[in-house]
Amino acid sequence: MVKSIENLNNPNHIRIWQTVQLIPRGFVATYGQIADLSGLPGRARLVGKALGKVPKSGWNNNPVPWFRVINSQGKISFPIESENFLRQKQLLQDDQVVIIGARIKLPEFQWQPDLAELLFRLEY
DNA sequence: TAGCTGACTCCAT
């Protein structure tokens, strides 16, 4: 009970959720990329932590597409065939992202935010 | 407060 309130007040987590909300349907980003774009360079592991604590209701009345974040090798980070792995894979496939085994072709599907999106971020 | 942990990365094999 108290814990969830603490999480909702963690400014780093909130910034990470907001950045993840910018990833367009059909694309993915890496943990390190989200950390950088959130102003938290070098803290890729924190992104994983924050995504594990996304409120079920989303953030700011909008969903947080946690499943669009994968590791720098282009793979889903959950253990193969685990429940979380299968769920993430399904949601990405619903986005028309092609997955071979655990791997996604980053050159083809990695989100490349444009200047307008970055400027939007700076307004926070 | 002091360790411990891990939805990470980089680099070498």
Add this chain to the structure above:
DNA sequence: AATGGAGCCAGCT
């Protein structure tokens, strides 16, 4: 392409 080790660091106990 797959695997392992070292480094990393905020959050958690």
